[in-house]
Amino acid sequence: MAAKAPQTPKTPNRKYSSSVTSRPRRFSKAGEPTEDNELSSKIHRQFRDAHRGHRAHAGLDPSRASTGVVWCTERAYEHGFLDEPDKWANLGQGAPEVDDDIEGSFQRPQTIDISINSREYGPTAGIKSLRAAVANLYNAHHRQGKESKYTYENVCIVPGGRAGLIRIAAVLGNSYLGFFIPDYTAYNEMLSLFKNFAAIPSPLSEEDGYHIHPTKISEEIARGTTVILTSNPRNPTGHVVANPELAEIQDICRDRATLVMDEFYGGYNYTSDCDGTVVSAAENVHDVNEDDVLIIDGLTKRFRLPGWRIAWIVGPKEFIKAIGSCGSYLDGGANVPFQEAAVSMLEPDKVLKEMKALQAHFMEKRDYVIGRLRKMGFHLPEENVPQSTFYLWLDLSSLPTGLNDGLNFFQKCLEEKVIVVPGIFFDLNPSKRRDLFDSPCHHFVRFSYGPKMEVLEMGLDGIERVVKKARRDSDLRRSYHSVLYDRE
Known part of the structure; x- marks a missing residue:
């Protein structure tokens, strides 16, 4: 009888697309399940499944479907947030309160006139009047006494900050792009999307307050980095790089690297006695058309109008021309009626008064939040108190086991109708090189004090x-083990 050919083992149906390489799952601790072990933590398993993607449709990469804030909001929906949002405290989304009741703040438009011209397609670089108003604001607040001034040709209007970042990424040449950890979650998707540059992470030191020193910039440039992207003021830590260090960083980059500065939180400045001063790299630019400094800001944060989707990029004419042009195939440009309505808001004296009111109001909220959290026993040393933004990078390491990592803390907060964002999302990891338990951000959450005081x-x-509850349960466990020990 002829020998039977060896049977090919049956391959089970794949759950994931063939582009995903499976590997043994890592756990936070070996051995039997414990409270801080991934084996017993549903939220860790849920995060990892979403991180690597679900069953794929043809052409779909599900891992790109949501940023950190959106993922957290989706988990909140599972706990009833969508049905009763008024009963929830959303301290996760990066949005400031939008009401008109901040003392000293100007009233936002309740209605908008729609001109005949605004019914037409607008220029993809934005309408000239708004571009000129932005240039005038920067000249008045940051370019006094300087020979080189911004004009409308140095400004591009874009439909939101993310659109601005994507436009910048689209016009960058082949390069190494340096970024810092932790930083804004949406950078992660943008950095993984474009293939014309290689994204190089540079972790900052927790012990040093995540500070960006000029020497750090020099090291990045020395290893071949030609584009540097960072938020300043910093999201999520609330720290700010101010002069003279900011000027030194720009001097180091001049003629050597393009500096992309996300300044959306520049108005939330608590370092100058709430005098309305706005932190901006525009102050240190030598020549507005020669210095490779691109600044992104807009109405979203410091003008408290996130729903308008009006932002701008300020930089050299050559860059701005290219950034304006690529809007024709990326996003089509910003809403024209809202652009027209924004022009009158940017009068320099009006903005200065607005910034004074903004800073006093949000610093009061910052101090309230920090006071409450310290009373609860959170570790909040003075050097970690935010100097800007409306975020707190909250260290959970002082909490009991099972609550002292960002994902488990987030999960427990959902049960009390509170949303925060786990720190893991700010560990930008576009190439998925690190496991989540190797992340230096895993024992943090970002807490937003952007909402109103009652929230x-x-x-x-x-x-x-x-x-x-966690401390009470921890004390009970210790008492139980103590009793067992005494009996033995």
């Missing part, structure tokens, strides 16, 4: 319940 109070009440 902050409700959210902190919920966090206090979470912490008290």
Whole structure:
């Protein structure tokens, strides 16, 4: 009888597309499940599944479907956030309060006149009047006494900050792009999307308050980095690189690297006694058409109009021309009626008064939040108090086991109708090189004090319940083990 050919083992149906390489799952600790072990943490498994993608449709990469804030909001929907949002404290989304009741703040438009011209397609670089108003604002606040001034040709209007970043990425040549950890979550998707540059992460030191030193910039350039992207003021830590260090960094980059400065939180400056001063690299530019400094800002954060989707990029004419042109195939340009309505908001004296009101109001909220959290026992040394933004990079390491990482803390907060963002999302990892348990951001969450005071109070009440319950359970476990030990 002829020998039977060896049977090919049956291959089970794949759950993931063939582009995904499977590997043994790592766990936070070996051995039996414990409270801080991935084996017993549903939220860690849920995060990892979303991180590597679900069953793929043809051509779909599900891992690009959501940023950190969106993923967190989707988890909140599973707990009822969509049905009763008023009963929740959303301290996750990076949005400031939008009401007109901040003392000293100007009233936002309630209606908008729509001109006949605004019914037409607008220029993809933005309408000239708004571009000129932005240039005038920067000259008045940051270019006084300087020979080189911005004009409308140095400004491109874009439909939101993300659109601005994508436009910049689209016009960059082949290059190494340096970025810092932790930083804004949306950079992660943008950095993984474009193939004309290689994204090089540079972790900052927790012990040093995540500070960007000029020597760090020199090191990046020395290893071949030609584009540097960073938020300043910093999201999520709330720290700011100010002069003279900021000027030194720009001197180092001049003629050697393009500096992309995300300055959306520049107005939330608590370092100058709430005098309305705005932090901006525009102050240190020597020649507006020669210095490779691109600045992104807009109405979203410091003018508290996130729904308008009006932002701008300020930089050399040559860059701005290319950035304006690529809008024709990327996003089509910003909404024209909202551009027209924004022109009158950017009068320099009006903006200065607005910034004074903004800073005083949000610093008061910052101090309230920090006071409450310190009473709960959170580790919040003075050097980690945010100097800007409306974010707190909250260290969870002082909490009991099982609550002292960002994902488990986030999960427990959902049970009390509170949303925060786990720190893992700010560990930009576009090439998926690091495992989540290797992340230096895993024991943090980002807490936003952007919402109104009553929302902050409700959210902190919920966090206090979470912490008290965890400590009570931890004390009970210690007592139980102590009794067992005594019996032995």
